[in-house]
Amino acid sequence: xxxxxxxxxxxxxxxxxxxxxxxxxxxxxxxxxxxxxxxxxxxxxxxxxxxxxxxxxxxxxxxxxxxxxxxxxxxxxxxxxxxxxxxxxxxxxxxxxxxxxxxxxxxxxxxxxxxxxxxxxxxxxxxxxxxxxxxxxxxxxxxxxxxxxxxxxxxxxxxxxxxxxxxxxxxxxxxxxxxxxxxxxxxxxxxxxxxxxxxxxxxxxxxxxxxxxxxxxxxxxxxxxxxxxxxxxxxxxxxxxxxxxxxxxxxxxxxxxxxxxxxxxxxxxxxxxxxxxxxxxxxxxxxxxxxxxxxxxxxxxxxxxxxxx
Amino acid sequence: xxxxxxxxxxxxxxxxxxxxxxxxxxxxxxxxxxxxxxxxxxxxxxxxxxxxxxxxxxxxxxxxxxxxxxxxxxxxxxxxxxxxxxxxxxxxxxxxxxxxxxxxxxxxxxxxxxxxxxxxxxxxxxxxxxxxxxxxxxxxxxxxxxxxxxxxxxxxxxxxxxxxxxxxxxxxxxxxxxxxxxxxxxxxxxxxxxxxxxxxxxxxxxxxxxxxxxxxxxxxxxxxxxxxxxxxxxxxxxxxxxxxxxxxxxxxxxxxxxxxxxxxxxxxxxxxxxxxxxxxxxxxxxxxxxxxxxxxxxxxxxxxxxxxxxxxxxxxxxxxxxxxxxxxxxxxxxxxxxxxxxxxxxxxxxxxxxxxxxxxxxxxxxxxxxxxxxxxxxxxxxxxxxxxxxxxxxxxxxxxxxxxxxxxxxxxxxxxxxxxxxxxxxxxxxxxxxxxxxxxxxxxxxxxxxx
Numbered sequence: 001x002x003x004x005x006x007x008x009x010x011x012x013x014x015x016x017x018x019x020x021x022x023x024x025x026x027x028x029x030x031x032x033x034x035x036x037x038x039x040x041x042x043x044x045x046x047x048x049x050x051x052x053x054x055x056x057x058x059x060x061x062x063x064x065x066x067x068x069x070x071x072x073x074x075x076x077x078x079x080x081x082x083x084x085x086x087x088x089x090x091x092x093x094x095x096x097x098x099x100x101x102x103x104x105x106x107x108x109x110x111x112x113x114x115x116x117x118x119x120x121x122x123x124x125x126x127x128x129x130x131x132x133x134x135x136x137x138x139x140x141x142x143x144x145x146x147x148x149x150x151x152x153x154x155x156x157x158x159x160x161x162x163x164x165x166x167x168x169x170x171x172x173x174x175x176x177x178x179x180x181x182x183x184x185x186x187x188x189x190x191x192x193x194x195x196x197x198x199x200x201x202x203x204x205x206x207x208x209x210x211x212x213x214x215x216x217x218x219x220x221x222x223x224x225x226x227x228x229x230x231x232x233x234x235x236x237x238x239x240x241x242x243x244x245x246x247x248x249x250x251x252x253x254x255x256x257x258x259x260x261x262x263x264x265x266x267x268x269x270x271x272x273x274x275x276x277x278x279x280x281x282x283x284x285x286x287x288x289x290x291x292x293x294x295x296x297x298x299x300x301x302x303x304x305x306x307x308x309x
Numbered sequence: 310x311x312x313x314x315x316x317x318x319x320x321x322x323x324x325x326x327x328x329x330x331x332x333x334x335x336x337x338x339x340x341x342x343x344x345x346x347x348x349x350x351x352x353x354x355x356x357x358x359x360x361x362x363x364x365x366x367x368x369x370x371x372x373x374x375x376x377x378x379x380x381x382x383x384x385x386x387x388x389x390x391x392x393x394x395x396x397x398x399x400x401x402x403x404x405x406x407x408x409x410x411x412x413x414x415x416x417x418x419x420x421x422x423x424x425x426x427x428x429x430x431x432x433x434x435x436x437x438x439x440x441x442x443x444x445x446x447x448x449x450x451x452x453x454x455x456x457x458x459x460x461x462x463x464x465x466x467x468x469x470x471x472x473x474x475x476x477x478x479x480x481x482x483x484x485x486x487x488x489x490x491x492x493x494x495x496x497x498x499x500x501x502x503x504x505x506x507x508x509x510x511x512x513x514x515x516x517x518x519x520x521x522x523x524x525x526x527x528x529x530x531x532x533x534x535x536x537x538x539x540x541x542x543x544x545x546x547x548x549x550x551x552x553x554x555x556x557x558x559x560x561x562x563x564x565x566x567x568x569x570x571x572x573x574x575x576x577x578x579x580x581x582x583x584x585x586x587x588x589x590x591x592x593x594x595x596x597x598x599x600x601x602x603x604x605x606x607x608x609x610x611x612x613x614x615x616x617x618x619x620x621x622x623x624x625x626x627x628x629x630x631x632x633x634x635x636x637x638x639x640x641x642x643x644x645x646x647x648x649x650x651x652x653x654x655x656x657x658x659x660x661x662x663x664x665x666x667x668x669x670x671x672x673x674x675x676x677x678x679x680x681x682x683x684x685x686x687x688x689x690x691x692x693x694x695x696x697x698x699x700x701x702x703x704x705x706x707x708x709x710x711x712x713x714x715x716x717x718x719x720x721x722x723x724x725x726x727x728x729x730x731x732x733x734x735x736x737x738x739x740x741x742x743x744x745x746x747x748x749x750x751x752x753x754x755x756x757x758x759x760x
Contacts, residue, residue, distance in 0.1 A: 008525065085638060085641070085642055086642055086643050086646075087641050087642065105643065106645075107643035107644060107645040107646060108516075108526060108527040108528050108597070108644065108645065109526065109527075109528070109597030109643060109644045110597075110643040110644075112596070112597040113597055113598075113642070113643050113644075127527070128527055128528075128645070129527035129528075129529075130526060130527030130528075131527065165527060168525070168527055191523065191524035191530070192519050192520065192523075192524065192530060192532070193519065193520040193521035193522065193523055193524030193525070193530070194524055195521065196520075196521030196524060196525065197521075197524065197525075
């Protein structure tokens with residue numbers, strides 16, 4: 001693995017390696033000194049073209065726990081906002097000797113382009129409506145920790161699949177890991193080409209909930225309403241929101257997940273978000289472990305080989 | 310200047326080898342191969358050169374080469390005025406001549422827009438001055454391509470540029486009433502409206518063909534229906550008002566069916582397909598390399614198959630390049646920020662050979678029709694013979710191109726004549742190479758190089 005750009009091209013062995021490594025990293029978080037010397041002298045650049053304090057902070061903490069030097073390069077207020085191209089930015093980072101670039105970008109595929117312009121490893125931290133691989137890895141990690149396995153589980157993803165990079169990354173990764181994925185959304189919020197995905201499609205949340213081991217709620221942006229994806233927030237909530245009554249239809253062991261930030265009352269009721277079956281807070285903690293594992297495997301795990309080659 | 314040219318051993322439309330003698334811009338004699346040296350005009354020129362009164366004949370050894378009528382491109386972006394960093398009339402027409410073209414239609418989306426007699430005359434004159442091929446400006450349908458008010462179509466028609474084709478290419482004339490009026494208005498001077506068929510509301514923010522690939526790549530989809538809905542509407546309007554409609558860059562199987570239907574009705578609807586839509590498919594977008602970004606987008610294998618079949622049976626009348634040069638900063642970027650468009654002039658014939666000739670769908674006469682005669686008819690180009698065989702007969706203007714069909718060349722984006730390098734065929738080995746091009750007897754390309 002040289003880059004982590006998508007889960008669609010992540011092989012089962014590599015996915016399992018990340019999860020197993022994340023298990024080891026999670027133990028560091030519980031140790032008295034929460035730091036490993038693995039990436040000492042290495043530089044990780046957080047290149048964020050979209051504001052995302054949560055994801056950026058998670059990567060920053062992960063890199064620092066591995067003793068890497070972290071540079072936060074935010075597009076706002078930098079030369080990027082003055083019209084500098086992605087390619088120029090890439091060349092600048094290259095000249096500064098970035099070993100890894102963690103890239104969040106509003107354009108789908110931007111990290112792919114970046115990877116062709118820099119020698120260091122590129123980690124996709126969310127690109128447009130394409131993928132968000134570390135989110136899917138931390139979701140898989142969270143499910144495995146709670147339920148002990150992924151193989152054979154029924155995972156239901158609910159909400160704005162069309163615009164969701166989290167949904168895409170989860171569909172590919174969870175399928176690779178042996179889960180069966182169902183997506184539930186109004187037809188306007190599903191991509192037309194979804195027939196090519198390894199998923200079941202349903203428009204009826206209540207019929208799917210009793211058969212779900214995991215229900216993953218996606219954020220629904222209110223702006224979608226004005227673009228006629230659905231008539232009103234109230235109607236969306238009534239048909240696709242996870243309220244307490246609907247949550248009661250789920251099997252007792254089943255989990256409720258949300259990548260955050262949540263729109264409480266719209267796609268998820270507060271009582272459900274804060275219930276014991278919710279993994280929302282764990283997901284945040286697990287995010288650090290998974291991102292440590294990714295950086296470790298890209299930069300540290302095979303560091304000697306990289307230098308000699 | 311050489312006034313007599315002997316083209317030895319050439320095979321017009323791939324037929325028997327002939328010697329063509331070109332004198333004073335027209336074909337003066339056609340003889341079986343080896344006979345050209347003995348014709349009167351050559352003997353006379355040779356004698357004249359001996360006593361210094363006439364230049365010696367130029368002899369072009371064309372053994373094994375196929376002669377085709379000079380190609381006509383109905384859809385070229387020359388970028389001048391406005392984006393001379395990406396292409397100029399001079400550089401674009403060099404690329405055209407090297408690709409075997411003798412006439413290109415220059416699209417109106419320049420800056421300023423070609424929506425007045427002044428701008429179209431300027432572009433026409435720049436073409437004359439460059440001299441690599443004839444430049445026929447396309448006039449904008451609406452002022453500033455804004456889709457609100459008709460441009461002065463009549464003034465452009467009666468200008469020195471004699472505009473007959475009008476297009477807002479790059480933008481669809483989406484207002485149905487405005488489109489109807491444009492179609493009606495150009496009847497007065499036998500004009501044709503070339504429509505960029507793209508329903509704008511259905512393609513807001515669109516980045517690639519809508520389907521499984523777009524769903525996977527997370528790029529907003531450009532649905533086939535956005536093209537087909539406009540074609541259906543405009544075909545109906547054309548039938549209703551009895552005018553002439555040309556559909557630019559047809560890209561979907563459904564569009565081919567609709568055009569077939571419109572033609573069966575007897576309506577005067579013609580259509581073009583680009584080389585890239587005949588060959589390339591949406592799978593290439595997976596690289597997120599914007600060299601594959603084009604509008605309309607690359608479609609599916611089934612679409613390329615339908616387009617090839619439509620071109621073979623004449624439903625699609627012609628091949629047009631949609632040659633769209635872009636500066637590197639407009640392409641070496643993330644996908645969404647990149648401008649759509651691909652180079653085409655220097656590779657069009659090769660792609661047609663690969664997709665249509667080598668697959669047995671078109672013979673050389675068919676290629677001549679789809680790349681020269683048919684576009685000339687649609688764009689009202691004078692001096693083009695009515696049937697493919699007669700372009701190499703005595704008395705017609707010597708406007709032709711010589712092609713080595715056996716040649717194989719590797720495309721190097723940095724070695725093209727265009728000022729830009731956004732060819733999607735970089736690194737590919739393509740069949741066929743242009744060796745010479747003649748415009749009314751004057752060589753514009755010899756030995757594969759611009760004159």
